[in-house]
Amino acid sequence: MDYTYFPGCSLESAHCGYNDSVKKVFSHLGCNLHELEDWNCCGATAYMSVKEIVGFAIAARNLAIAEKQKWDLVAPCSSCYTILAKTHRHMKELPELKDRVNKCLMEGGLSYNLNVKVRHPLDVLINDVGIDKIREKTKFTLEGLKIANYYGCQIVRPEKGFDDREEPVTMDNLFSAIGAANVYYPMKVKCCGGMLMTTYEDVALKLSKEIIECAVNNGANCIVTTCPLCQMNLEAYQDEINNTYNTNYKMPIFFFTQILGLAFGFTDKELGIDKNLTEGIKINGALMHQ
Amino acid sequence: MKIENIRVPGRLSQKELDLRISFLRQLEAVPNSERIKSCIQCGTCTGSCPVSYAMDISPREVISLFRAGDMESLLHSKTIWVCASCYACQTRCPCLIKVTDIIYALKRLAMEKNIYPPNFPVYSLSKSFVKIMNSYGRLHEPRLLVYYFMKTNPFKLFSFMPLGLRMVKRKRIGYMPSKIKDLKNFQKIIKKAEQYDMPRSVEEVQYLKGAVGYGAVDKQTLLESKKQ
Numbered sequence: 237m238d239y240t241y242f243p244g245c246s247l248e249s250a251h252c253g254y255n256d257s258v259k260k261v262f263s264h265l266g267c268n269l270h271e272l273e274d275w276n277c278c279g280a281t282a283y284m285s286v287k288e289i290v291g292f293a294i295a296a297r298n299l300a301i302a303e304k305q306k307w308d309l310v311a312p313c314s315s316c317y318t319i320l321a322k323t324h325r326h327m328k329e330l331p332e333l334k335d336r337v338n339k340c341l342m343e344g345g346l347s348y349n350l351n352v353k354v355r356h357p358l359d360v361l362i363n364d365v366g367i368d369k370i371r372e373k374t375k376f377t378l379e380g381l382k383i384a385n386y387y388g389c390q391i392v393r394p395e396k397g398f399d400d401r402e403e404p405v406t407m408d409n410l411f412s413a414i415g416a417a418n419v420y421y422p423m424k425v426k427c428c429g430g431m432l433m434t435t436y437e438d439v440a441l442k443l444s445k446e447i448i449e450c451a452v453n454n455g456a457n458c459i460v461t462t463c464p465l466c467q468m469n470l471e472a473y474q475d476e477i478n479n480t481y482n483t484n485y486k487m488p489i490f491f492f493t494q495i496l497g498l499a500f501g502f503t504d505k506e507l508g509i510d511k512n513l514t515e516g517i518k519i520n521g522a523l524m525h526q
Numbered sequence: 527m528k529i530e531n532i533r534v535p536g537r538l539s540q541k542e543l544d545l546r547i548s549f550l551r552q553l554e555a556v557p558n559s560e561r562i563k564s565c566i567q568c569g570t571c572t573g574s575c576p577v578s579y580a581m582d583i584s585p586r587e588v589i590s591l592f593r594a595g596d597m598e599s600l601l602h603s604k605t606i607w608v609c610a611s612c613y614a615c616q617t618r619c620p621c622l623i624k625v626t627d628i629i630y631a632l633k634r635l636a637m638e639k640n641i642y643p644p645n646f647p648v649y650s651l652s653k654s655f656v657k658i659m660n661s662y663g664r665l666h667e668p669r670l671l672v673y674y675f676m677k678t679n680p681f682k683l684f685s686f687m688p689l690g691l692r693m694v695k696r697k698r699i700g701y702m703p704s705k706i707k708d709l710k711n712f713q714k715i716i717k718k719a720e721q722y723d724m725p726r727s728v729e730e731v732q733y734l735k736g737a738v739g740y741g742a743v744d745k746q747t748l749l750e751s752k753k754q
Contacts, residue, residue, distance in 0.1 A: 245665035250698045274707045276663040281611055282655035285633045285648075288555065293719035294659070297712065329557045332725035340718040344711030393613035394626065401617050427576045427612030434674065435647035436608055439580045443610075472689055511696040 237364060239355070240305045241269035242298060242320070244313040244464075245277050251313075251464040253508025257493035258312050258357055260507060264500050265365050265373060269310065272302055278316040281431065292333065293340040295323040299354075300346040308353045310360060312493075314390035314463035321354040325395065356391050358462055358492065359398040362406045367413045375501035377415030381458065383495070384421040384451035385411070386470075388463040392425055401425070407460065407492055414499040423450040428466045433473060444469045445477045448485050458488045460495055467491060471513050488514045538595050545597035548638065552631035555724030556624055559631075564621045565589045571615035571625050581605040585615050585625055588632075601641045606632045607648045650677045660716060663706030668699055 239262075247255040262269050275298050283291035299320060302309045311317040327334040328350055338347050361370065385407040392401045399406045402425065408418045428447055429440025448470060451459050461467050471489040478485055490509070497507040504510050538546065553559040571585035572578050578585065583603045591600050600606070606629055615625040636642055642649055654673035658665055668690070675683040693699045706712055 246667065248664070248704060250667055250693065252698065276706050276712055277659055277665045279659070280655070280665070282652040283659065285630060286637065286652045286656055287720065288634065289722050289724050290716055290719040293715050294712070297715055326557065330555075330725060333555075336722045336725060337719075340715050340722070343714040343718045344708070346715075389612040389614070394616050425614075427610050427614065429577075430610045430612070431651065432577070432608070432610050434651060434671070436580070439577055439608060440610075443576055472693075511698055513692055513696065 237267045238307045239267060239269055239310045239360065240272050240302045240307045242272045242275055242278075242302070242309055242311040242316060244275075244311060244316040246464045247313055251467065251491075253494060253511045254312060254464060254467075254491045255508075257491055257497045257502075257507040260502050261361075261493045261496050261500065262357070264497075264502075265361070265369065267360070267365065270305065270307065272298060272305070272309070274301065278311075278319040280315050280319060284319070289333075289336065289340075291319075292323050292326065293337050295319050296327065296337045296341060296348050297344065297346060299324060299352050300341055300348040302352045303348060308355045308360075310355050310357055312357050312462075314356075314388055315465065317354060317356050318390040321395075321397070324350065324352065324354055356398065356462070358391070358406050358410075361496075362410065363398065367409060370410065370496075371413050374414045374499045376499055378411070378495065378499050379415050381411075381416040381495070382419050382456050383411050383416050384419050384454065384456035384459045385424055386421070386447065386451075386459050386461045386466060387424050388461060388466040389425065389427050389430075391462055407462070410492070411460070411495065414496070416495070416499075419451070419454040419456045421451060421454060421456070423447050428469045430465055430469070433469050440469065441473065441477055441480055444473060445481055445483070448474070448477065448487050449483075451487060452485060456487075458490055458495075460490050460492050462492055474514060486514060488512065542595060542597055545601065545635070545639070546595070549592075549597055549631065549635055552635055552724075553628065556627045556631065558622070559624055559627065561621060561623045562589060562592070562628060565593075565623055566621055568620065570618050570620060571623075574614040574618045576612060576614065577608050577610055580608050585629070588625075588629065589623070600632055601636045601639065605629070606636060607642075607646070609633075647678055650674055653677075660713065662704070663709055663712050664704050666704075 243255055259269060276294060278298065279291040279294045283294065309320065311320055327337060341347055387404045387407065391397065392399055392404050404425065411418055423446065426447060427443055429443040432440040459470060467489050474485055474487065477483065494507045494509050567586060567590060569586045575585055581604060583591065583600065583605045588600060588605065609629045611626050611630065613626045616627065619625055637649060651674050654670055654677065655665065657673065658669055671686060672683065690699065
């Protein structure tokens with residue numbers, strides 16, 4: 237199976253662990269990722285709130301290049317995924333927008349004709365590869381791991397995508413297939429605060445604290461997420477949360493591909509787990525970090 | 527009596543009228559935004575919102591203030607900036623109203639009309655983001671934070687040092703931003719896009735400009751009034 241791969245800016249620098257682990261997991265399952273040629277930043281939500289049509293135009297540049305490569309476009313970052321999918325959807329719903337965006341793309345010698353399917357790696361793993369094949373390829377069962385599956389906002393909302401918007405289950409199914417336990421976790425689609433961490437820090441700290449608190453109270457020993465921004469807020473600001481709320485959380489936050497990679501027998505270095513800021517946990521004694 | 531006068535319960539000041547027209551222009555770019563007229567004021571949006579506790583005007587009140595013809599309070603509110611755009615309200619709205627997209631439209635309008643405090647955090651962050659994007663084509667997070675805090679609160683930058691050092695130690699910060707190869711054409715695309723606005727129909731705005739209350743965004747009423 238072949239896919240066009242859109243890593244996105246944050247997977248290039250601060251979340252290289254996500255990048256490494258997605259590549260490792262996909263190649264282990266026989267999926268080839270071809271990096272999108274000369275991709276640019278998707279524009280994220282910041283561009284959309286300044287001048288919307290420019291946001292659509294720069295996101296459409298990526299789609300236009302992906303169209304030439306014919307495969308589905310896989311974007312692991314939740315923000316990239318949602319912006320690229322939104323651009324595709326809006327261009328489809330508003331033909332006039334499509335005309336204008338294409339006129340802009342023409343300036344760069346490109347055009348987009350709505351032929352790209354934007355996918356999330358989780359969607360590909362569950363629906364294209366399938367749980368049976370993943371179970372087959374698993375070398376270690378991850379017994380003893382109690383996971384709080386945190387999906388975040390952007391891969392499940394606003395439009396109905398590959399999973400339910402209130403009670404998504406794809407990640408739960410994935411991990412129970414490789415022998416891990418999923419804890420009861422009602423905060424799975426609650427907002428972590430996102431970019432508010434830089435603008436209204438007090439608000440974002442409260443939201444992130446509630447997400448970690450719920451996982452702790454339900455007996456989880458790690459939180460697993462799909463979104464770089466959620467991972468950053470929950471992990472890098474955990475000390476700040478502890479200081480503000482007088483708590484003592486030491487919750488490791490992993491990307492779902494990192495946990496999957498461990499089950500496939502990759503080492504923590506190969507999966508970028510050694511780059512996480514919080515301390516890791518022991519799994520089967522042998523697979524551990526630090 | 528003219529037909530418009532029957533349907534329109536209130537008269538608006540010129541300033542309010544202008545704001546209303548600009549807002550409706552923004553709204554028309556959002557697919558299905560006319561659902562705003564079907565709000566039943568149930569408060570599901572406010573109840574679902576994780577940050578409504580920090581807002582001065584709740585999401586439910588946003589819709590009712592629009593109806594009441596008070597755009598100015600909306601644009602001066604903290605609400606539109608504190609929204610984290612998690613889309614919980616929009617997902618749960620029983621009337622299928624695009625609440626989050628409406629708040630986005632208000633954000634853009636406030637920026638367009640320069641209604642925000644100087645060095646306002648959300649605005650400065652977006653502006654810094656745009657600046658980096660235009661010159662590299664890709665985002666460089668450390669640079670974004672530096673630009674942003676230089677504009678808003680340079681001293682805050684020091685509090686990021688410990689975290690920054692931890693990130694460097696784990697090789698998670700690149701010193702130089704990566705640049706796209708075809709930057710020239712990329713900038714051409716942006717330049718061209720800046721000349722355009724989102725597509726919208728001017729006709730509807732003409733009728734809606736004085737309308738407040740439940741008839742405010744009603745295509746059906748528009749058609750009827752045309753027939754007569």
